[in-house]
Amino acid sequence: MGRFLTRKNLTRNEMLVVYIIAALSLMIGAVNSAFFSMGTVIDTARSMLVTVIFALCEMAIIISGGIDVSFPAIACFSLYSTIAFMNAYHIDSVAFAFFFSGFLGLLWGALNAILIAKFRIPALIATLGTSSLASGAILVISGGKEISMIPPSVDALSQQFLFSVTNASGVKSSLTVFILLPAALCLLFHFVLRHTMFGRGIYAIGGDADAARIEGFNVFRTQCILYMAAGLIIGIAAITHAILMRNANPSNLMGSEMMVIAAVVIGGTRITGGHGSVVGTVLGVLLITLVSNNLIMLNVPNYWQTFAVGLIIVIGTSITSLRAKRIALSPKI
């Protein structure tokens, strides 16, 4: 235990986020004592589920020195096309849903990969373009309408729970099985980033692409695999979102890129690339989710919420950026 309680560990960025989360929880708990319950844990986990998956992909891409603002559009495209396709051809298979949606995500990821790795277009502009393409395409196809009929065997998944708890007033909260998906992905991302040559290559490219190339990393291949893998995972997360929401909406994820990027940056990933950890990212998502879910409990009026979330994001990202700058400028031995 003593080994963990060192000054270095206690002032790490991840720990700062933990302190803020603790303070915020105490504040919310003081106003509303119902906050400290198993139900809150389950609700928070449920609202973090898809965001964590997006954030993991975004983190890996930001570590590699890029950025991706196209994932909400890719997700909307994948989930809507999959459900529409399955309804049209009366396909009722869970495996097909995940496979097809993941495949569509992979295709969009491949487009990002070509634009960024092959043509060397700045990642922000390239993914803005992809985002507009995917979102425009799916809105034209859907006409802006959502589908509320999901094939029955796929829809049944939304009623599979790990366990349920019932609180004193009789409200039952259940944890969906899908929570295993982000949990598994967290372990996978941690393993790949920390313990494989490919993962170290992502950090190396983000630190300095030229240096990484000279060291023998294949920058082109690493970027291609990264963006395509991100597309695949986003496609899978998208269909999960559709199953949990029990409808396929062509636009309700749009705009979430802002929150995800903010969560990643607050979690200590440097926007300039080369630094970041899975633990930090999960904590960042937890903080943002707690803030956006519980502002009502703190009696913040509805119309102030965008501003409040924006303010927290600006402060959070400023602090992490300033810390990163100080570390970068500090003398190294």
Added chain:
Amino acid sequence: MLALFGIALGIIAIMAFADPAFLKGSNFRSMAFQFPEFGILSFGMMLCMISGGIDLSLVGAANLSGIVAAVVILSTGGSIAVGIAAALLVGAVCGLFNGYLIGQLQIPAMLVTLCGGQLFTGLGMAITKGPAITGLPEQILVLSNGTVGGVLPYALLLFILIALALGFLLKSTVYGQHLCLMGSNPTASRYSGINNLHVTLLTYMTSGILAAVSGILILSHYGSAKSDYGMSYTLLSLLIVVLGGVAPAGGRGRVSCVALSAVILQLISSAFNVLRFNSFVKTFVWGLLLVIVMVAQSVIQKEAYQFLNIRRKNYEKDHQQA
């Protein structure tokens, strides 16, 4: 520049062939009323991009300025001049906020303006409490819908004046030179005695003021103010600037090309309206255009680079023989 002119003429020619209604004077008139809104936003984007950054908070700042203008006009009992002054002030403050975080705290522009946009939109929403602010005096509509002598719309006149002013600013002032130098290499510009912080603050402030001007035009166009008007303008202004040949890495950019490319996008947009495509198709096409333009520029750049390399090698070979 010539290529852009060619594209514009090409679109007009194709559309004249597809639907003669496109060539009507009324169509061109309505275009002249529409494009200054996002054209002026694009100038803000252009300045930031030349400085090596980007401004994704333009629409947020524009709406916030418009909302403040509306509130001030209503509370002062119809004084439009005060409202406009307040809007410009708000725009400048938004820009200075961005500029301070970027220049002084050295946080990447993309992150700052992405968050800043959220902040400004949120502030606008907090002021309006959700619904649009309406009930403004009739005179406010004149700005976007009135003309000088029945020919030249005020909005177009404003656009031309701003374009001329910015052209002068970039070409013939010390600030303009400093901006381009800082954009192409911030370290070199700092060592050559340019105050990077100063230039960054000025750039984002100007961008904020331009956003405010556009916000006033939007206010005047709709006759009301809301925090989510013109959300598609962020992508559109980026597309205009990139099509106008401004280097995304910074350092280069011409006002005339950006102005022309704003006109081109208005032509495309009007063409879609005449052909009765819905607005979702536009989103798709803007994305497609952005990708195509960027890929084309990337290919051209590579070719040019290879061409220079071959020339250099030939030159070296000749000299070795000599």
